[in-house]
Amino acid sequence: MNAAPQRLEHSLTDKGYVPVYAAGVIEQPWADYSSTDHRVWAQLYDRQRKLLVGRASDEFLVAQEQMGMTPDRIPRFDELNERLWRATRWQLVAVEGLLPELAFFEHLAAREFPVTWWIRKPEQLDYLAEPDLFHDLFGHVPLLMNPVFANYMRAYGLGGVKATGVGDWALQHLARLYWYTVEFGLIRNRDGELRIYGSGILSSKGESLHCLESAAPNRIGFDLERVMRTRYRIDSYQKTYFVIDSFEQLFEATRPDFRPLYARIHDAPSYAAGAVLPGDDVIQRGTGEGWLADGDV
Numbered sequence: 001m002n003a004a005p006q007r008l009e010h011s012l013t014d015k016g017y018v019p020v021y022a023a024g025v026i027e028q029p030w031a032d033y034s035s036t037d038h039r040v041w042a043q044l045y046d047r048q049r050k051l052l053v054g055r056a057s058d059e060f061l062v063a064q065e066q067m068g069m070t071p072d073r074i075p076r077f078d079e080l081n082e083r084l085w086r087a088t089r090w091q092l093v094a095v096e097g098l099l100p101e102l103a104f105f106e107h108l109a110a111r112e113f114p115v116t117w118w119i120r121k122p123e124q125l126d127y128l129a130e131p132d133l134f135h136d137l138f139g140h141v142p143l144l145m146n147p148v149f150a151n152y153m154r155a156y157g158l159g160g161v162k163a164t165g166v167g168d169w170a171l172q173h174l175a176r177l178y179w180y181t182v183e184f185g186l187i188r189n190r191d192g193e194l195r196i197y198g199s200g201i202l203s204s205k206g207e208s209l210h211c212l213e214s215a216a217p218n219r220i221g222f223d224l225e226r227v228m229r230t231r232y233r234i235d236s237y238q239k240t241y242f243v244i245d246s247f248e249q250l251f252e253a254t255r256p257d258f259r260p261l262y263a264r265i266h267d268a269p270s271y272a273a274g275a276v277l278p279g280d281d282v283i284q285r286g287t288g289e290g291w292l293a294d295g296d297v
């Protein structure tokens with residue numbers, strides 16, 4: 001079903017970066033969700049919440065509860081938005097699906113997270129090729145309650161707008177940073193245990209187990225340039241997970257202007273998704289068991 005696209009204006013006063021209009025934003029068609037849609041949400045929510053206790057970062061689990069997401073029905077964005085606004089001044093906006101890159105960056109820069117409004121079908125509980133409501137809402141949105149992570153996401157959006165003016169090759173480096181942090185990042189807590197904060201993992205039962213418990217993947221300490229030069233897999237579990245110690249560390253490491261870095265690594269070779277390099281802070285070296293030899297992006 002298609003709701004009429006709705007253009008949103010932003011006031012200059014409460015948002016630093018102001019897109020002319022928010023591309024692709026619609027009203028969440030909440031009344032149109034079927035009982036099957038609500039049941040799919042409930043099943044996925046219960047399954048992941050159980051699995052993620054002791055596996056997801058505590059920041060994520062706490063934030064999700066503070067937001068008031070529950071399994072009984074698909075959350076209403078307007079209700080979540082009240083809490084999110086109070087916590088970090090972020091807002092969710094409903095979209096039909098993936099947005100053009102620049103539009104996506106502009107949303108983040110304006111503290112808006114685009115959430116796909118529709119949810120997968122019952123036969124797609126374990127895997128779906130494109131982001132749906134469960135991935136976006138369950139996986140991405142809770143950490144926007146966390147002030148440091150929320151600031152990182154906004155900085156990423158501003159950085160994306162800036163990189164768009166540099167060139168496609170700069171965007172490729174920036175996309176790798178997003179992939180290895182926002183989508184597939186691990187964090188080490190104070191007890192030295194690895195926990196999940198990447199939304200691509202948080203919304204996947206298989207990868208939630210794989211990323212922490214399998215011997216196959218590498219787990220390597222986060223390094224900005226290393227991450228930006230590392231290709232990734234879109235068709236399988238990751239061969240390498242990069243580990244941060246805190247969201248503050250991530251925010252600080254990415255604070256400097258990237259333009260000199262882009263220029264420096266422009267002609268540098270990229271690394272294979274499963275590579276382990278001499279300078280790496282290797283937390284765990286993967287066995288590589290079951291890896292396919294081709295297909296790094």
Ligand code: PHE
Nearest residue numbers: 155156159254255256257258
């Ligand atoms: N400091 C980055 C730049 O100059 C902006 C950024 C922050 C990008 C965080 C990504 C993540 O482009």
Ligand code: FE
Nearest residue numbers: 131183199200
């Ligand atoms: Fe995602």
